[in-house]
Amino acid sequence: xxxxxxxxxxxxxxxxxxxxxxxxxxxxxxxxxxxxxxxxxxxxxxxxxxxxxxxxxxxxxxxxxxxxxxxxxxxxxxxxxxxxxxxxxxxxxxxxxxxxxxxxxxxxxxxxxxxxxxxxxxxxxxxxxxxxxxxxxxxxxxxxxxxxxxxxxxxxxxxxxxxxxxxxxxxxxxxxxxxxxxxxxxxxxxxxxxxxxxxxxxxxxxxxxxxxxxxxxxxxxxxxxxxxxxxxxxxxxxx
Amino acid sequence: xxxxxxxxxxxxxxxxxxxxxxxxxxxxxxxxxxxxxxxxxxxxxxxxxxxxxxxxxxxxxxxxxxxxxxxxxxxxxxxxxxxxxxxxxxxxxxxxxxxxxxxxxxxxxxxxxxxxxxxxxxxxxxxxxxxxxxxxxxxxxxxxxxxxxxxxxxxxxxxxxxxxxxxxxxxxxxxxxxxxxxxxxxxxxxxxxxxxxxxxxxxxxxxxxxxxxxxxxxxxxxxxxxxxxxxxxxxxxxxxxxxxxxxxxxxxxxxxxxxxxxxxxxxxxxxxxxxxxxxxxxxxxxxxxxxxxxxxxxxxxxxxxxxxxxxxxxxxxxxxxxxxxxxxxxxxxxxxxxxxxxxxxxxxxxxxxxxxxxxxxxxxxxxxxxxxxxxxxxxxxxxxxxxxxxxxxxxxxxxxxxxxx
Numbered sequence: 001x002x003x004x005x006x007x008x009x010x011x012x013x014x015x016x017x018x019x020x021x022x023x024x025x026x027x028x029x030x031x032x033x034x035x036x037x038x039x040x041x042x043x044x045x046x047x048x049x050x051x052x053x054x055x056x057x058x059x060x061x062x063x064x065x066x067x068x069x070x071x072x073x074x075x076x077x078x079x080x081x082x083x084x085x086x087x088x089x090x091x092x093x094x095x096x097x098x099x100x101x102x103x104x105x106x107x108x109x110x111x112x113x114x115x116x117x118x119x120x121x122x123x124x125x126x127x128x129x130x131x132x133x134x135x136x137x138x139x140x141x142x143x144x145x146x147x148x149x150x151x152x153x154x155x156x157x158x159x160x161x162x163x164x165x166x167x168x169x170x171x172x173x174x175x176x177x178x179x180x181x182x183x184x185x186x187x188x189x190x191x192x193x194x195x196x197x198x199x200x201x202x203x204x205x206x207x208x209x210x211x212x213x214x215x216x217x218x219x220x221x222x223x224x225x226x227x228x229x230x231x232x233x234x235x236x237x238x239x
Numbered sequence: 240x241x242x243x244x245x246x247x248x249x250x251x252x253x254x255x256x257x258x259x260x261x262x263x264x265x266x267x268x269x270x271x272x273x274x275x276x277x278x279x280x281x282x283x284x285x286x287x288x289x290x291x292x293x294x295x296x297x298x299x300x301x302x303x304x305x306x307x308x309x310x311x312x313x314x315x316x317x318x319x320x321x322x323x324x325x326x327x328x329x330x331x332x333x334x335x336x337x338x339x340x341x342x343x344x345x346x347x348x349x350x351x352x353x354x355x356x357x358x359x360x361x362x363x364x365x366x367x368x369x370x371x372x373x374x375x376x377x378x379x380x381x382x383x384x385x386x387x388x389x390x391x392x393x394x395x396x397x398x399x400x401x402x403x404x405x406x407x408x409x410x411x412x413x414x415x416x417x418x419x420x421x422x423x424x425x426x427x428x429x430x431x432x433x434x435x436x437x438x439x440x441x442x443x444x445x446x447x448x449x450x451x452x453x454x455x456x457x458x459x460x461x462x463x464x465x466x467x468x469x470x471x472x473x474x475x476x477x478x479x480x481x482x483x484x485x486x487x488x489x490x491x492x493x494x495x496x497x498x499x500x501x502x503x504x505x506x507x508x509x510x511x512x513x514x515x516x517x518x519x520x521x522x523x524x525x526x527x528x529x530x531x532x533x534x535x536x537x538x539x540x541x542x543x544x545x546x547x548x549x550x551x552x553x554x555x556x557x558x559x560x561x562x563x564x565x566x567x568x569x570x571x572x573x574x575x576x577x578x579x580x581x582x583x584x585x586x587x588x589x590x591x592x593x594x595x596x597x598x599x600x601x602x603x604x605x606x607x608x609x610x611x612x613x614x615x616x617x618x619x620x621x622x623x624x625x626x627x628x629x630x631x632x633x634x635x636x637x638x639x640x641x642x643x644x
Contacts, residue, residue, distance in 0.1 A: 023256075047326075049329065049379070049382050049383075050326075050328070050329065053329065053379065072361050073360070075365075076359075076364045076365045076368050077364075077368075079365070079372070080364070080367070083368075084368065084404075087371070087372075087378070087397065090378055090379075094381070095394070
């Protein structure tokens with residue numbers, strides 16, 4: 001079955017059992033179970049922060065699956081983007097549920113039914129498409145070259161080193177430079193837009209508290225409030 | 240090591256792999272725990288000296304060097320309290336999340352050539368990604384404690400860590416670019432030889448960016464002057480206000496582990512890793528400069544080098560902590576967004592231009608040329624045990640050579 005079984009000669013039965021186990025498959029099952037269990041728990045939990053925790057668990061187990069498959073770059077990406085991104089989600093969850101009003105989110109029964117139907121339909125589609133692929137039906141480990149991030153990086157700047165060299169008659173293989181640039185410009189636009197929306201706005205009309213605090217005429221809006229960073233809410237002593 | 244156990248002793252493969260993993264985990268755990276003991280003692284002594292005191296003097300003899308052990312026993316004996324409104328599961332879980340994140344990052348940190356838990360092709364990226372997860376434990380602790388001080392501390396920490404990941408990532412990219420690899424082992428080995436080969440002295444931009452990196456590293460592990468998450472004078476003790484006993488000590492072990500980790504990362508990325516300032520082993524003829532063939536004694540020497548450099552980094556952090564006052568949250572954000580990020584960006588561009596026009600640098604002696612650096616990833620990948628298809632590798636090499644021309 002695997003090279004582990006070849007060094008079985010003269011080993012006691014429990015050891016033989018241990019050696020005969022396909023550890024790769026076992027670890028795959030373990031990570032897959034954690035991922036699926038975490039996903040189910042996200043749907044079943046009421047508390048937003050615990051939901052985020054289960055989501056993190058599920059996503060981290062997915063990263064573990066990537067590492068198990070030897071895709072270190074994708075696994076690290078998974079950790080960085082998804083698990084790290086859930087961090088921000090968690091922060092929002094904490095901010096929302098710091099008041100006791102929203103600690104428990106109850107889902108109506110009708111919503112549960114609709115969500116269940118939707119999830120079952122999606123699952124059916126995914127399973128059907130996964131089973132329909134011929135080469136995925138039997139277990140097997142592809143013999144590939146050692147996975148490195150460098151071909152991806154080179155391809156991102158337009159040089160393909162992950163494929164056989166192009167011959168004279170074949171079309172030249174293009175890298176991912178154009179998609180990469182489009183995505184990065186898109187992200188830049190999104191960031192600029194977010195900064196524009198979140199900027200400290202200058203008030204047209206003074207706040208009532210400003211009118212109360214001073215005699216008329218109403219003073220111009222204080223510059224300090226416009227310059228205050230958005231994070232000042234975290235100081236706690238604010239306003 | 241697993242290969243050695245299988246081939247020489249004749250151990251079954253599963254046992255060999257399990258032993259190897261166990262030994263690696265044991266060693267890393269002891270580096271963190273033992274390191275924390277030593278560093279807590281050092282912190283007490285340094286703080287005392289900076290404040291013109293003596294610090295611990297009695298426990299364990301002359302310098303009070305057993306003080307941390309006494310502290311540990313005291314922590315074990317402490318009552319384990321939990322606030323009434325606490326979220327029990329999360330409250331219990333939070334310290335372990337913090338500690339596990341710190342511990343996991345050590346897996347990819349090499350202590351000498353190939354003396355590493357698991358050599359990852361994207362080692363730097365992995366370490367940075369996992370290091371960012373430590374804040375999860377802090378946020379969970381702050382939320383689950385049901386105390387507003389804890390919550391404020393956790394929120395501050397979240398804002399700070401998320402912000403400082405940007406300049407930190409930018410600083411880390413520079414050595415990656417110079418080495419042409421994200422593999423920490425390769426990056427360290429590229430700086431072999433004399434001290435002038437260290438990336439710190441590669442060009443003026445890297446010299447500046449090292450200090451930016453160090454600032455961001457201090458901020459990302461929440462040490463003073465960036466320790467707003469536990470600001471004693473404002474927030475009682477911040478996110479660990481409600482913790483006591485062993486759980487509290489887990490937070491501390493995670494903190495000291497992270498300090499050691501970012502210092503070790505700084506040593507590998509900028510300070511030559513396990514290569515000493517003078518290539519002693521080569522001069523004495525113990526090794527012929529090819530790291531993969533160096534005897535184990537030389538690697539042990541390298542381990543000592545790296546531990547020394549990382550400890551120096553931790554001591555520097557302590558010095559900073561007891562010298563500078565704590566920043567306000569808006570000052571922390573200003574430091575990150577208005578200073579660290581632009582400086583890092585400009586230095587990044589500078590290193591890029593330097594690499595383009597002066598690839599050898601001013602101290603070119605002994606450093607591999609740019610073309611050789613470009614091919615580095617091929618050497619490193621063909622050196623790994625799974626590289627069996629030499630044919631495609633040769634094709635790649637030819638292609639890269641074509642690109643380089």
